[in-house]
Amino acid sequence: MKPEAHTASSDIGSDDDIPLYEARKQIYPQKIRGRFRSIKSAMAFIALGIFYLLPFVRWDRGPDAPGQAVLIDFVSKRFYFFFLEIWPQEFYYVAGLLILAALILFLMTALAGRVWCGYMCPQTIWTDLYMMVERLVQGDRRERMQLDAAPMSLNKFVRKSLTHTIWLVIAVATGVSFVLYFANAPTLLWEMATLQAPAAAYITVGILTFTTYALAGLMREQVCTYMCPWPRIQAALTDEYALNVTYAYDRGEPRASMKKAAAARAAGKPAGDCIDCGQCVNVCPTGVDIRLGMQLSCIQCGLCIDACNAVMDKVGRPRDLIMYDSEANLEARVEGKPHVRRIIRARTVLYTVLILFVSGLMLATLVNRSTEGVAAIHDRNPLFVRLSDGSVRNAYTLRLTNKQLQERTFGLSIAGVPGATLQVIGDDAGALTVDPDQTREIRVLVTTPEKLPAKASLPITFQIRDVATGVEAKVKDHFIGP
Structure with missing residues (x-):
């Protein structure tokens, strides 16, 4: 006989009597x-x-x-x-x-x-x-x-x-x-x-x-029991094949003390292996009686298994009256069906595939991780300047990144705008030094001759190149004209 789990309403007359706080x-x-x-x-x-x-x-x-x-x-x-x-x-x-x-x-x-x-x-x-x-x-x-x-x-x-x-x-x-x-x-x-x-x-x-x-x-x-949301969430992530701390009620019921159980067996009456000693409850850090079935307070720590096994050893009964088992296997055993153990199923395969995918993606990203970088921000006001000779100039702020623990020198170049010239304010575009494990901001002016292409906006690429190793990094932006 499967024991009935205790509910709050079993001891009171109506819902109006349920206390708001216990x-x-x-x-x-x-x-x-x-x-x-x-x-x-x-x-x-x-x-x-x-x-x-x-x-x-x-x-x-x-x-x-x-x-x-x-x-x-x-x-x-x-x-x-x-x-x-x-x-x-x-x-x-x-x-x-x-x-x-x-x-x-x-x-x-x-x-x-x-x-x-x-x-x-x-x-x-x-x-x-x-x-x-x-x-x-x-x-x-x-x-x-x-x-x-x-x-x-x-x-x-x-x-x-x-x-x-x-x-x-x-x-x-x-x-x-x-x-x-x-x-x-x-x-x-x-x-x-x-x-x-x-x-x-x-x-x-x-x-x-x-x-x-x-x-x-x-x-x-x-x-x-009350503060952690996980026991309430996990119901959507588990199923009847998940292993949980489970009381084998088919073996344990009906409960009785050792003397009463022996007398019942001698009289040909049913008697379970559970001697109702309460040790499984005494060792539980949350006070759960696992014999009443799965409960919200049970954290699946297995201490009740250790306690019950110790008692079973003393009374000469088989161990694992309480054990990690699945609901499906318990029901199959009660009905006399073969042992049920399904580790490989849709949800476990899905989670495993996702874990391998995310792990592989992160590993690939980490292996191909660069130790240099460049970012560009186009001036918003004004978007462009028409110079006295008719040429057009755009201004940018570039941020150079050096993730290595040594000073590095980069050369800066541009591509995408025909005939454009590059000027770094206060420095040489061919020898920009960046301190170890630091970033550096520079102001850049890009100027084109009077004859511009028909488009008012052209893609422009800023490229830095490590002078010592030749490693490159690029960033794209736009060159804006009249």
Whole structure:
């Protein structure tokens, strides 16, 4: 028999009695060991290590370039990621990464439901860290419940104060680590310690401290249940073949204690493997009873699987009463049909193809990425000038870009306007120097003789050529006449 999921309306007489707000019920997750707990701990350790330590990783880009491996430099308008340097006009790389991340998340959801929420979501990772601190200071589930129920004492005050103090230290460290990605980490860390850092740094640290402490320490499962939109969105991205944490009700029901189950079996009556010990609920960080079916609060972390397997081992019953399984396979097993497992299906193929396409497009763009560029802006007022000798002149502002970490010299030429002459104000068109990793603006005058073609607007091409390597870059604009 499939257990019925509990609904809010099952305990009340009418919709008019439904409360608009329900106070949070304190959840005391119990410590558990097992395969999925080890995976969660490893993922959290890796993610936290990267976040806190990455700002201090160095990367040699040359004597005049930043030495931080990952740096978002607002001052010079650059994003550095190890050997990559992204300029503002190359924001499409960032957009491509965001699209790629979304597609990977869609594929993960199609394959294994909310696996992102259970193992890789920052809310989950920091909440796990805060729970570990709470468990170390206040004890496991039973000890924490007894401590909260006890009247205030010196022991309780010290334990609670120490817990919140460590939480605040972690929150501050989180905020500080975040701002270190926006400036040279050792320098900014020293400036913050000596109260010489910009006000924006302290404000950002304050905001991150508050949000980390509140979300991971105080709100916890409420963020996943009420604030996060992902559990509501994922319904459109998954289907009956996706793997989710599932209770095998065909094996587990009807539930009974070990003695009652043994007596029922001896009398020839049905008895399930579930002994109704409640361990799956006790270890759940969101307080979900997975035996009631899929629920919005379940983050698919698998801790209930570890707890149930440990109990099944003790009572001598087969493991995987709770396991990662698909709804289609569960229904097939109940009906006595063959095992169902469809990883390759329309949506997974579509997501995979899109991921490969976006990845290939970004890789091709990156491989063919140029380290020089030129942009042109035609003067708007006046559009052209008729000189005393009858010739026509147009003025432009050109921006030359040098993305290399060494000074370069470019030669400038034009094409497309017959008989036109080129003049760079204040410099030689054949030897325009641009500093390392910089741009340079120049004023350019293009003049044609009196006899113009019939068209009032002609396409013109500005071309720069690296004097040393011969590499070229072009930009097109228009030459406007009477």
